[in-house]
Amino acid sequence: MRLLRIVPDDTKFDFMRFRRISFPVSAMLSIVAILLFFYHGLNFGIDFIGGTLVEVQTKAGPADLAKMRATVGSLHLGDVQLQEFGAPNDILIRISEQPGGDQAQQAAIQKVRDALGDSVDYRRVEVVGPSVSTELLSYGTIGLVLAIVAILIYLWFRFEWQFALGAMIANVHDLVLTVGFMSLTHIDFDLTSIAALLTILGYSLNDTVVIYDRIREMLRRYKRLPMPALLNASVNATLSRSIVTHVTVAMSLLALLLFGGQAIHSFTATMMFGVVLVGTYTSVFIASPILIYLGVGVGRMGGAEEPEPPIVASTAPPALGKPTAPSARRARARR
């Protein structure tokens, strides 16, 4: 049976050449993302800034949004937003945090219930008071920082410090770009978004570690290969695996995006961006070349030109093919 080969066996792309483009581009995108975060802001959900979220379903046909807006508006609860949520009779009402502490939030939701009465089914009600929202926000931020530090320590333990630092820069860059994406698309930013960011971090590191593992192995075996060539060889060798895995994860996320429903929509969209788009790009074009700048492999024996390791070039197994001069050279190099 002919098997699917998305990536040919003997790719020899020069990924490292692009670092002169990819680094400035990434730096620029990061700055844009940070600016977006500060000036455009994130669409913080009630988890982080408090308030009330009510999802109602009108019992008698599609909702009259204007009328509902007027009804809720007349309750004088401050900033109130209503929008359709999935189906024409599904309305999402969002009320900003009321002054007066936790009790005021309760009073507000009671007013809304009284005002809308029996005309709607309450699909979902969420009320978050000021004490809990500040906690969730600080826990969320602390969590992200803690995860970054913990993983940094773990990588330092398993690899050399340049690898740990390189991985961190690449993956924090991932997070920055994802936050920029969330700011741009005005996607809901709540506790599940923090979950998405942490998963993107973990998963993107997953990717980077696989490449680093190969680089480490190559560093041991090919002591005289110049870094760009060695890194290219590593990335090319792991390319097939990377693509296949990214396809499978993308398929899982696609299924979630298409079928998972509105409730986790923001979560899945964020994951899709962070893992599939950005994660792949940074693992190849940032995490690997950055090792050059961090001085990995500098202490090895000097850079005499070496033939490429067998992994990158196409090889026929010696038993079957006729031994040619390149093959003999490679056999010597392997020893």
Add this chain to the structure above:
Amino acid sequence: MLFFTRWKAAAIVLTALVVCLFAVPNFFPESMVQHWPSWAQRRIVLGLDLQGGSSLLLQVDTNSVRRERLQALDEDVLRVLREARIPFTGRAVRGDHVEVHITRPTDVDNAVGKLRALSQPMPGFLGTTGQRDVEVSENGGLITMTPTEPAIIERIRQAVDQSIEIIQRRVNELGLVEPSIQREGADRILVQVPGLQDPTRLKEILGKTAKLDFRMVDLSMTPEQAAATHPPEDSEILEGQTPGEKYLIEKHVLVSGGDLVDAQAGFDQQTSQPIVNFRFNSSGAQKFAAATQANVGKPFAIVLDNKVISAPVIREPILGGQGQISGNFTVQSANDLAILLRAGALPAPLTIVEERTVGPGLGQDSINAGEHAAYAGAALVIIFMFVTYGLFGLFANIAVTINVAMIFGVLSFLGATLTLPGIAGIVLTVGIAVDSNVLIYERIREEVRAGRSAINAIDAGFTRALATILDSNITTFIAAAVLFYIGSGPVRGFAVTLGVGILTTLFTAFTLTRLIVAYWVRMRRPRTVPI
């Protein structure tokens, strides 16, 4: 790497089987599962976002606990100094302490000694820790008594425990199904009631402290006079049920709600208005009898949560320890008050700081969405793996299927909660679990290209890949662990399934896939690897 002794192989298969079996109770209805032995009954709990229901996070008012402690200390100081006949001035509660000035310098030592006796040693793990629960200090005749922080924290902890008990009773009275009431942190309580659609009544019931006192009305002046000047030292102004209504009530409590043994809603025989009938225990009945005997013809006040709900005149001594409370009750409010009195008063007021309610419609929709996504995702991945790796893809699919079954098994065993993000976590784990197999297979392909024989290539593929699998999964696991720690509710469900998924993935990658491939190799003794 490909060599498995019979014992090892059997152990691996058995472990996988046992873990998967734990998932079985989830597929049978509750009625059947009840008859099975208790260790076989563990199931996955559906989160509220899938089941529908209400979740309320209540905060215990710790300031109230501190205030009550200080007030109790204040009254103790008064009692001790009066009994010892030591004159004093300026007895007051200030900030976090009680202070009192002893008039005669000669009394100071005596006073300090007597007041120090009020301080109790704090219990520790092995006897007393040496710390006391009240710090007593004296400076120039001014004695300051400060409850220590550990003592306050202990009191708060007790208050929370007591609150949980009382909430349990109140919730039971409402007839709610299987509520879960748990402590959350130092001073919060999480109440989760599956299936509850409108928590309004529950919130009302939990929001009331329900402290009931019987006290005498102070007739020495009218409430308006007291408001204008200063109320007498032992009385205070309290509001009635209608706005603007004021009463001057003595601070001294004749009988408290703690002595109630029963309360029932009913109807007044003459007016047919809803009322609440109550009955005291013997100690309360005695106190009530004594109080009513001494005060015939005078009004006494029934005070609920510092509001006067009724102030009837004592017509005759009540010796039987029974009575009724009438006020502006509706049938519902009379019933609610009876529930509150039966369950008991909360030691401190509760505030609702977070509320999440999910209706059954949304819950069912979420379950359906989760299921569809899971099947679709699994189908896509399985087809892709088969198309890309052929026979070995099939092995990977088997391993991943067992992986998912094991995830359910572990979740069942832990009695963990499954939420919608949790289902997303499982779908994601399928995508990630495949990665371990992909790493192995790609490595095998490479080894074949480098010229190894089939069996050596397979063996080398496994050897080289496993270290990488470990490293890469651990980083995701750290992220899941942090998320578990900082998350709550549905997000925590996601962290749990992700974390469990990684553990089962590591297990299946290191053992099951290898086992299947090893078995195939032994049976077929291949010359080439069909990858």
